[in-house]
Amino acid sequence: MRSTELGQSGVRVTELAFGAAALGNLFTPVGDDEAAAAVDAAWKAGIRYFDTAPHYGLGLSERRLGEALAQRPRAEFTVSTKVGRLLEPLAEPSGDDLAQGFAVPATHRRVWDFSADGVLRSIEASLRRLGLDAVDIVYVHDPDDHLDQALGEAYPALERLRSEGVVGAIGAGMNQSAALTRFVRETDIDAVLLAGRYTLLDQTALTDLLPAAAERGVSVVVGGVFNSGLLADPRPGATYDYTTAPTTLVERALALKAATERHGVPLRAAALRFPFGHPSVASVLTGARSPEEVRDTVEQLRRPVPDAVWDDLRAEGLPSMNTSLPVSTPIGERTQPKESS
Known part of the structure; x- marks a missing residue:
């Protein structure tokens, strides 16, 4: 599987990344064996970039990912984790963590902390859980309500760690583009x-982040390509950004599905391929909780998407007419994107 360097960091990521939130029992439990098998399936498919965070299952995702990668050659894989939420043990644990989205016992509480000390403590704890002595990529995680501290304290701390070689590459991860x-x-x-x-x-x-990234030579990893479900299976009641999708968006997604399926292409395949139309996009990150989900995602990403699919989408105004669209070349043989007209 093709890999790309992030910025000028020297850290490389494969075009498909394994999102390990599900290994932290996102929404529903995943067994230890199934979690390990999902990572094994990703490895066999050529995926070498794995993303996790302390937030995911109160550290369970990091522990499981570290265990699954422990016997792999360290130079052959890239791991990213995140800072911003410290995990503090509860004196009297009770209940579960489902209010935060994870089916794990509520043994810890999350404390927002984007201070320099918080960054150091977070990374030290993550390295223990992962069983690593250095982490390839660290993202400042969801600093929406803490932006000044994240920029003024967390980032400089990460910059120092990068200069010391403790961190290979640094970035920020959010579900909004402005920040x-x-x-x-x-x-x-x-x-x-x-x-x-x-x-x-x-x-x-397209209005802010991608032009800025292209100008500054910053790489973009795109997550949430299915918008939490609607683009995977558009239907009434489907979710969009983790809430029930409004009727107008369902209709729009169904129009997209009709356009791709006229050419025998599943909507999921087009959704996975779409971000690679922009030259700053280095990788698409998707979650998986089983080997079957990993294999299906890889199959969809490798499925050819003819130029006629993108032509039909343009004709319907979906997606934006100002969007660069991928060419039909299969992943692993990428060339320059096809510009919309």
Whole structure:
């Protein structure tokens, strides 16, 4: 599987990244064996970039990912984790963590902390859980309500760690483009992780983040390409950004599905391929909780999407007429994107 360097960091990521939130029991439990098998399936498919965070299952995702990668050659894979939420043990644990989206016992509480000390403590704890002595990529995680501290304290701390070799590349991860654009313009980050804002249904990032990233040489990792479900299976009651999708968006997604299926292409395949139309996009990150889900995603990404599909989408105004669209070349043989007219 093709890999790309993030910015000028020297850290490389494969075009498909394994999102390990599900290994932290996102919404429903995943067994230890199934979690390990999902990572194994990703490895066999050529995926070498794995993303996690302390937030995911109160550290369970990091522990499981570290265990699954422990016997792999360290030089052959890239791991990213995140800072911004410290995990503090509860004196009297009770209940579960489902209010935060994870089916795990509520053994810890999350404490927002984007201070320099918080960054150091977070990374030290993550390294223990992952079983690593250095982490390849660290993202400032969801600093929406803490932007000044994240820019003024967390980023400089990460910059020092990068200069010391503890961190290979640094970035910020959010589900909005405006704040990420500030990181691109005001810091020397290597990458941004953007969730849900550069998809077939939402190209908000075209107005600010993607032009800034191209100008500054910052790489973009795109998550949430299915907008939490609607682009995977458009129907009434489907979810969009983790809430029930409004009727207008369902109708729009169904129009996209009709356009791709006229050419025998599943909507999921087009949704996975779409972000690669922009030259700043280095990787698409998708979650998986089983080997079957991994294999299906890889199959969809490798499926050819003829230029006629993108032509039909343009003709319907879906996606934006100002969007660069991928060429039909299969992943692993990427060439320059095809410009919309």
